[in-house]
């Protein structure tokens with residue numbers, strides 16, 4: 001069995017060209033079906049952690065995105081939104097880059113904000129309530145990232161599928177606006193992600209170490225993230 005950072009990896013869920021066709025910049029030029037990225041879900045290092053994660057309805061996943069392009073666009077995740085939690089705020093998510101580098105492309109549900117967060121190994125990226133998100137591997141090395149997220153919901157893909165992806169595509173020629181969107185605001189770029197020490201989110205700290213702590217309560221009670229505060 002494969003291991004990443006001491007964690008035994010089960011068989012991954014794989015997204016292939018065919019799974020991604022509806023959200024690609026240039027689906028016509030996307031070659032034959034091939035695996036694009038690998039998702040290892042619901043991981044834990046031992047029985048105690050597994051029990052804690054299950055009882056707190058939290059999932060720890062690792063995703064591996066090899067470098068490359070498809071139809072001129074850098075390989076990316078499909079993109080999705082999260083529904084609202086019972087407290088009325090969207091479920092957030094916490095990522096950390098384990099190796100390689102990543103571009104997190106966020107867009108608010110009402111399309112009032114488009115954010116690009118650039119992240120390197122050790123950086124945390126918080127996806128705040130109400131933001132859809134796509135992760136892009138813009139580099140020539142494999143991106144490995146981990147995430148902690150509520151296990152109480154299913155991701156929503158419909159909007160991204162209907163709109164042929166996010167509002168922006170990152171291509172070998174640079175950033176290109178997606179013509180399916182009526183009006184696209186400029187991308188607000190964060191060269192490095194913000195830290196949130198009040199939630200244990202401090203660059204370089206090991207994301208796995210948050211398991212078993214109270215810091216993660218906000219994943220199932222997003223209102224704990226100070227309600228409507230501005231994140232970017």
Ligand SMILES: O=P(O)(O)OC[C@H]1O[C@](O)(CO)[C@@H](O)[C@@H]1O
Nearest residue numbers: 039061063077078079080147149
């Ligand atoms: O579901 P998408 O958009 O392909 O994105 C994949 C990512 O989302 C997750 O399901 C967590 O939200 C991860 O397992 C994975 O990194």
